[in-house]
Amino acid sequence: MVTVSFDDVQAAAARLDGVARRTPVLTSRTLNALVGAEVFIKCENFQRVGAFKFRGAYNAAAQLSPEQLARGIAAYSSGNHAQATALAARELGSRAVILMPEDAPRSKAEATIGYGAEVVTYDRYTQDRTALGRALAEERGLALIPPYDHPHVIAGQGTAALELLKETGALDALIVPVGGGGLIAGSAVAAKALHPAIQVVGVEPAEGDDTKRSLESGERVSIPVPRTIADGQALPTPGELTFPVNRRLVDAIALVSDEEIVEAMRLAFERLKIVLEPSGASALAALLAGHVPGPPRRVGVIASGGNIDTRRFTELTGR
Structure with a gap:
């Protein structure tokens, strides 16, 4: 453990x-x-x-290898971890792809995009965001930084x-x-x-x-x-x-x-x-x-x- x-x-x-x-x-x-x-x-x-959320996202992103940062970072979040990961990636010269629920607060989604991230949406009530996030990261070769389980x-x-x-x-x-x-x-x-x-x-x-x-x-x-x-x-x-x-x-x-x-x-x-x-x-x-x-x-x-x-x-x- x-x-x-x-x-x-x-x-x-x-x-x-x-x-x-x-x-x-x-x-x-x-x-x-x-x-x-x-x-x-x-x-x-x-x-x-x-x-x-910026504290955890940056602490995790800062410990990725140069090769991982070059490929990019994935995350899933209803909003704050999304923004945090997007900003951490930008600070470290990387890029972020964020999975967000369709009903996430619009201000949080817009801020995430504003930090330079790509946003992919899902239905939080019918879909498993953890499974979707892992699949997204694997498909695109991205380092996954989950919102809390890390x-x-x-x-x-x-x-x-x-x-x-x-x-x-x-x-x-x-x-x-x-x-x-x-x-x-x-x-x-x-x-x-x-x-x-x-x-x-x-x-x-x-x-x-x-x-x-x-x-x-x-x-x-x-x-x-x-x-x-x-x-x-x-x-x-x-x-x-x-x-x-x-x-x-x-x-x-x-x-x-x-x-x-x-x-x-x-x-x-x-x-x-x-x-x-x-x-x-x-x-x-x-x-x-x-x-x-x-x-x-x-x-x-x-x-x-x-x-x-x-x-x-x-x-x-x-x-």
Whole structure:
């Protein structure tokens, strides 16, 4: 079984130094009063491509051979990993071909193309993107960088938590959105290495609780592709590589409704003056809704992304 160590996360941080942004950590007295804790928000919505995904995509792409880079890179993604891989390929003088669902947010598809990638579409509700992505890479001779099930991707994502904890010092809890599990796996590796007593809490949409069910059963469980506003977390099963890490290191999974996510998006906009996409707001939503065990006194929240266009943001938050 492939594992990811704290040394891998530290190596990724060195590789990303000067390439990825060291994103800000925000605090708010209003937020602290609302939840009864000291809260530190790691704003990955300010990362390159607008999401944490650039960390893992670049860390993986940077370790490809010159021959692999010359042939190109393939990826599959609903949006943020697509953009991240496209930009990483461009930064490294390569090219990218990205498999995206037909109903991916238009802004994410357009941004991916804008970074120079070719986009191929599929139906996320009837087709297996993993199988399609592997076939696409094999057919075209491309190096495949999956969105979470890759040790270099996991290690790269863990640098977000590494930066946060180096800035804040010890925290009682770290709250992280969960899709395929790459961000929380890397974050948990970093967090538990630095502060073994920290509670790592993952957050999923209530309609997409595949990781929660899997951790409770002790094995990966598949569910129908969930229909949720949190498109970056609309996955049917945890990752093959990420699940063993999360089973070992994640302490709890909280579930949030779409309505709770929207409330978190509103608060982030009105009080913190930042724009978060639904997946990017889910961890904050769990804290605001009182779904985090404890409650902790000092808590870190990873706001994982802010890729949402004006129309969609207004449609969701203006109700």
